[in-house]
Amino acid sequence: TLVFTELHQIIGNLTEESWNSNGEWKKILLCAGNFSISSPLTFIVLGKIYLNKKKIPGQSAGNFSISTKATARTKNTYNSYSSLPKISEHVPKHNSNLTDPEFGYFLAGLIEGDGWFGFNQLHIIFSERDVSLAYLIKKRIGYGNVYKIKDKKAFRYICKNNTGLSIIFSLINGKFVSKFKYEQLIKHNYDKTFHYKILPPSKAISFDNYWLAGFTQADGCFHISIVKSKTHKTGFSVRLEFSIKQNDDVPLKLLNSKLNMGNLSQDSSGIWCYKSTGYKTSALLIDYFDTFHLFGGKYVDYLKFRKVYIMITEGKHLEEKGIIKIKSIATKGSSETSTQEV
Known part of the structure; x- marks a missing residue:
């Protein structure tokens, strides 16, 4: 006293x-x-x-x-959580039955994140935890095959069938945001093969379609971290980290500009990374992903991220019981595994 x-x-x-x-x-x-x-x-x-x-x-x-x-x-700092947007504890019903435009945006984001076009072929990489999505895409397109990648916790969807490629091309055409996959289509004459005009990339990210969901599905990470802190009475602070790593910096710069929060950096190997640990960013992302859903293991990671955010808005991250609960949620797995190098 x-x-x-x-x-x-x-x-x-x-x-x-x-x-x-x-x-x-x-x-x-x-x-x-x-x-x-x-x-x-x-x-x-x-x-x-x-x-x-x-x-x-x-x-x-x-x-x-x-x-x-x-x-x-x-x-x-103990009361800063009180001004955060509140969200419902009830998770919106997951929607896997997307319309063609919705599925097209999701597929475009997924391909820009972890796919590539070759001559009359498309390859998309999936982490082992997301393999169910690979089979869902195969079923939706009606063509292609899913293969286990040797010595990797990853799978590959490959479509070489012209009818299947034509369906994919019609779904994703004009929905890319960066030039790289667009240039692959031009290089391999997809316009002449499938008689479609190849539409240019939008160079913009919208929170009103599934593109970001697909892009995050590819190489996004929802991570819950608990770090020691001298300013918190529990001795720990809780961070909600959202990050995406890519070789192409354009989508990440667009995302950084759209969210207007977070940081963009490049490591010594040339890989770019967007990262945010802000609770306000978490609120914006939850508002988006509650509408535009993820799949497989990435969806599970998102639900954990969402659950901890709710605990933070209730101030439970400042209580010892809350820290124990958050540790339990966090140690059950995260989505930090990147498949971009596969």
Whole structure:
């Protein structure tokens, strides 16, 4: 407990060097505790007090007064969760029966994330946990085969049938956002083979279609991390991390610009990574993925991410029981496995 007499002792021990370099303001850090001090200062637990140095006529050197205009400024990290958007605990019913336009956007995003066009063939890579999606696509297209990749926890969908490729081309045409897959179609004369004009990439990301869902399905990661923290009474802070790694920086730059939050970086091998650990970003993503669904293991990872976000909006990440529960959710697996190098 910090009482007024103790504060008086602190103030009495301040010297000329205790003031900031501009000679006007001094910051005092307060310890946590219960206390009551009347005007002119208002104290806040774990806050910071800024005192106004004011020379009074006749006052001896080294003494000072406290301005009645002095204010207390505090950054309360414990209550920041209260302003986060609330979401329902009830998960929207999963929709796997997409319309052709919906499926086309999802497939375009998936191919831009982890697929490529060769001469009369399409390859898409899936993590082992998402293999059910590979078979769903095979069933939806009606052509192609799914193969296990040797020594990898991954599968490959390959379509070499012209009828199947024509169906795929008609679904994804004009729905790419970057030039790379578009240029593959041009290089291998898909327009002449299938008698379609190859439409250019949009160079834009929308939250009103399935493209981002497909792109995230390819190489997105929903990660729950619990790190040690000296500023939290439980000793831990909780982070919700969303990230995507790609060779092509264009989709990631578009995503970074669209969300207007997060960071974009490039590692020494040339791989680009978009990453965000902000709760506000999490809220935007949940609003999107509740409408435009993921599949397989990636969908399970998203549900865990979503569940922890709800706990955070309720302040449970600040309680020991909540931390234990979040640890239990997080240690049951994450989507950090990337298949881009396969």
